[in-house]
Amino acid sequence: MPPNLPPNCPLCALSPADILWEDARCCVIRVADAFHPGLCRVVWREHVAEMTDLLPADRRHLFAVVMATEAALRAQLRPDKINLASFGNMVPHLHWHVIPRYRDDRHFPEAVWGAAQREGAVHAAADPVALARAIDDALAEH
Amino acid sequence: MPPNLPPNCPLCALSPADILWEDARCCVIRVADAFHPGLCRVVWREHVAEMTDLLPADRRHLFAVVMATEAALRAQLRPDKINLASFGNMVPHLHWHVIPRYRDDRHFPEAVWGAAQREGAVHAAADPVALARAIDDALAEH
Numbered sequence: 195m196p197p198n199l200p201p202n203c204p205l206c207a208l209s210p211a212d213i214l215w216e217d218a219r220c221c222v223i224r225v226a227d228a229f230h231p232g233l234c235r236v237v238w239r240e241h242v243a244e245m246t247d248l249l250p251a252d253r254r255h256l257f258a259v260v261m262a263t264e265a266a267l268r269a270q271l272r273p274d275k276i277n278l279a280s281f282g283n284m285v286p287h288l289h290w291h292v293i294p295r296y297r298d299d300r301h302f303p304e305a306v307w308g309a310a311q312r313e314g315a316v317h318a319a320a321d322p323v324a325l326a327r328a329i330d331d332a333l334a335e336h
Numbered sequence: 337m338p339p340n341l342p343p344n345c346p347l348c349a350l351s352p353a354d355i356l357w358e359d360a361r362c363c364v365i366r367v368a369d370a371f372h373p374g375l376c377r378v379v380w381r382e383h384v385a386e387m388t389d390l391l392p393a394d395r396r397h398l399f400a401v402v403m404a405t406e407a408a409l410r411a412q413l414r415p416d417k418i419n420l421a422s423f424g425n426m427v428p429h430l431h432w433h434v435i436p437r438y439r440d441d442r443h444f445p446e447a448v449w450g451a452a453q454r455e456g457a458v459h460a461a462a463d464p465v466a467l468a469r470a471i472d473d474a475l476a477e478h
Binding site for chain 2: 243244245246250253254257261264265268275276277278279280281282283284286295302303304305307308336
């Protein structure tokens, strides 16, 4: 681990195998969620806690990547809804959850952090190569 | 109710008394949440479901208002963390939750939609007039 990184922060030590898309400031990773395999996280590289800790240009960039990830997931998976969230209560390293939701998934219409509503259908994750290309395309568009 | 609005959408028919800040495109409202009184919602005026349904300039504007609300709540309330979320699973009218979180609140470190962790301290909401002024200031800065 490089010096000056907080010990035990899982988002400071991501596995390269999980990274779907990246640039110098942030990356999009796949998440092993058994009930919501399509869930992606957009992770800021630097260990900061809040969006408003970032310079305005940096927070706009991170938000643009979140929007590009939303657009790519919508185009590939056609979910019934997209859920976006940035909490950091357990891991105070800035990251966004971008979650394709389906009316028949385990928690709908509750948040995925809420009570299960049914056993729930499990919808496949996006194809990683096509997703990365779609994120690039969405960023280039705007 | 004006014509062409979806029936029974509570975010198409906000009470003016709940509006803390507004402009032509969106508004910030107070939310009656007994356990998290500081919770604010940023509501897009038009009845659309997803961020990527908006034109890029509009989604950047809405995001700037979410960031200004985060900055205003941090300055006034000094919470331990800010949580941001946009779901719309129950009310598919674009809105953001901006939630000041405290280590001793009812759900921390879970999301406020998760299981209660304790009875929980209840921290006061921001002063509405000062909050509106702080949102204006934060928007003017960037």
